[in-house]
Amino acid sequence: MSFKFFDKLSQDFSKLLNDKKQYNVVIEVDKGENMKSFTAHSVVLCYRTSYFDKELEDAAMNENHIKTIIIPNISAQIFEIVLRYIYGGIVNIENEETKTIYELMIVANELNMDELSRKLENYLIEFKASWLRTHFSLVYRLIFASNEFKCLKQFYNDIIVKHPNLIFESEDFTSLQETALVSILKRDDLQIEEIKIWDYVIRWGISQNLTLPTNLEEWSKENFITLKTTLQQCLPLIRYFHISDKDIWEKVKPYKKILGKQLWEDLNQHLIFPNQPVKSLVLSARIISTPVLPPRVNKPFSTIINEEHSAEISSWIDRKSTIYSSKNIPYDFQLILRGSKNGFDPKTFWNMCNGHAGTIVIAKVTGTDEILGGYNPLAWDNSNAENTKIETNDSFIFSLKTDNIKNSILSRVKNKSGALWYYDSNFQSIDGPCFGNREFLLRSDVSDFTRDKLCYCGCICADYEKSITTNKYFSIVDYEVFKIVKKH
Template sequence: MAFKFFDKLSQDFSELLNDKKEYNVIIEVGRKENKKSFTAHSVFLRYRSPYFDKELENVTANKNHIKTIINQRTSAQIFEIILKYIYSGNVNIENIDTKTIYELMFNANELELKELSRKLESYLIETKASWLRTHFSLVYRSIFVSNEFKDLKKFYHDIIVKYPNLIFESGDFIPLQRTELISILKRDDLNVEEIKIWDYVLKWGITQNPTLLADSREWSKENFKALKITLRQCLPLIRFFHIPGEVILEKVKPYKKILGEQLWDDIIQHSISPNKSVTSLILPARIVSNSELPSRIVSTPEFPSRVNGLFSSVVNKEHVAELSPSRVTKPFSNIINKEHAAELCSWIDRKSTFYSLENSPYEFRLILQGSRDGFHPKTFWNMCNGYAGTIVVAKVAGTDEIVGGYNPLAWDISKGGRDMKTNDSFIFSLKNGNIQNSILSQVKYSNKALHYSNKQDIYGPWFGDSEFIMKSDVSDFTRDKRCQCNFIHSPLLGNLVFNFNYEKPIRKTNLLFSIVDYEVFKVIKKQLPNCSIR
């Protein structure tokens, strides 16, 4: 029998780190005013890290037999955590912010502490996916040139393929380096129209040349030449020959000077005579993959309890082959049920009676789910940008309440700070648990039906003057009570209740609240022969 006392051993080694009597290594980290020195023992450093083993081999000791290692890339805060890990094998990240954890992972990799680096990589992917999505440029640029971080690379490559708008339409797109952009453009499976890729690349190139005027019609020959030089490695990766001719004339022709005469002539010829050979290389069309899992696209009718060769509009044979039975039967929402969905469909069409479950004319496609994608407000804008005809539903923390809103317009990340006009939006609360009746509140003053905030780290969906708004001062809708369904209650006027832009309040209280989960669905019209009303 063996008795193991690892906890006591770890504690003793941790105390040894603070023993200043017999150290023989000084490590200087940080720069200038942030520089700090740590003492250590070479025997620990050598056996725990190949990096320190090599550094100590190349450093000459002073007359007191002490060696000094200088590392300006690592901050004092990060190195203190790493040094404690080297001695004790313990790392406590409970009160450390996510950016510091990421920096800790990256520095651990540089110091060849593979065990720690891989553990932190797994932790970030499993628990901080939302942060990773909203800091794409920061992380992707760091891991792009590394031979490590294979799981993080896979994580980002999956995002690039399935949700390219998260990258192209985020604030992290413009700061991308050319090599990083090229690595994305090389992919054949980007799930985005080629003309949009051209728009994004053009925007990136123009931003790299800040002297260019906003109107390309006012550009000089030198201006076009500068843009051509900036994009010379990107242009061969654009699939111009798979963009419709009328779109080419509208979107590409104004910039034909950066393409070169041969390429432009070949594009025109190919659009006129697709079967005629051209000199320029024609890359294959991108393979657009399905960006949603089967369980994210659900018709409102019941899923059949027996498959037996019958397949609903939710899945096909290939999906069934890939999914376990529990995955196939997974509900389409964590918040609402099919009765709620039928009720919402009826409100969209302004029906006085509800659609039946079997004959609802709409499908609900899940775009975003907080518990899956994260609760950062910027995640909402990144993932919902460009989607029109959407339903937002949120589960209020500590109650049975389900509140939400319908936006017939497209969410547009570029229109921050604007009020949006529509006659067709509405807000609502749904019957659930001890909430016995649903409430529908149609827009009353269309000029301020919605507001698209320019503070997208704080505000998510915003209907009216806060009649339904999702907000967080700490960038997490679940962590602080800043969401609101606002209305005015006036005892002086006979207890009258006023809403600013919607017909009536959807909650009985003005108290701020947090949420436990929220979802955004795109509502898609089905082609049905008849839609009965009950």
């Protein structure tokens, strides 16, 4: 039998971080005013990661026998977490923003800390999938610049095969790394017509060579060779024999010089004698799935409110003095976002609700089961350069009756110039929908409305008629955003 005392060992090694006598390494991270120095011990660094083993081997030693390593591309905040991991084997990310966890994963990979990098990668996929989807472009391009992050690559490619326009129709598609494009083209289940794949590949290849003439009729033999060389990893992955005869003639033929002579001859033969064998490799057709709709089940439209609530809200929208019957509601409540499904990051709200007009935001408060909400007749907009007050006469906030609360509260806007706040990109990582002077606001400093009790209902009543709750600060159990659409 062996006794293991890893906790005590971790604690003792962690104390070394505060040792200012025995250190022999200084590590400078970040740059400019944010530059910070950390002291460390070479024997610990070398045995914990090969990165520092190499850096210390190359670093010069001063007269005090101390070596200095400079890493300007890592922030002090991230490196402090890294050092705690190196010395104590502990990483506490409970109160860290998702962006910080993502940056920590990148740094751990750069510093050859495979164990930590893989752990954070799996954590992001399992618990922060909504953030990964929201920051698709940022993360996808970076991970394909590395040979690592296989799980994240699989995660994103699984999304792309179902929604290929996310990448092919993005503004920066042509700046996609070749390795990323190749990994997509290899997928048998890519849900897009083959001729469109051909068009995108040609577009990508041309964009890598800005000197190519814009008019194809002006291309020289050398121009075609240039494009063929650029696309040498991509061209073998096109399923040529599953492109229609018309598209082969109209779209592939103009670029036949970038194909092998044998392939072009076989394509011509296939056009005339489709059942005869060819010499070229024939890849199988991509598997384009046809979604099978499950039997319709009358599921509740909301996990928070019922038909009676929707009838009451509809009456408020139409400014009726009496409440609509639940069997005679003139609006459909079409779900845009549900926190328990799509995530509780404020940015998720701004990205998914952007452009939607005539919406209801509904939140269930933790602990009290209060149902709070607000109606915005205008379109949400996530493109503001600065925090902006939005004017309307028709918005309102409310608290709905429940088993524990006898009566609903309706509070209409009274100061139309301050009816809503639309936040700029910096604040969108903290603040979600905001009605009035924070008279109903979903907010979180840790990118999760359920965690830090920063959601707020102010009692000043500067912009709305009355307060909808006495519970000033709170977190939420769940929230939903519905688009309110008039029934035909």
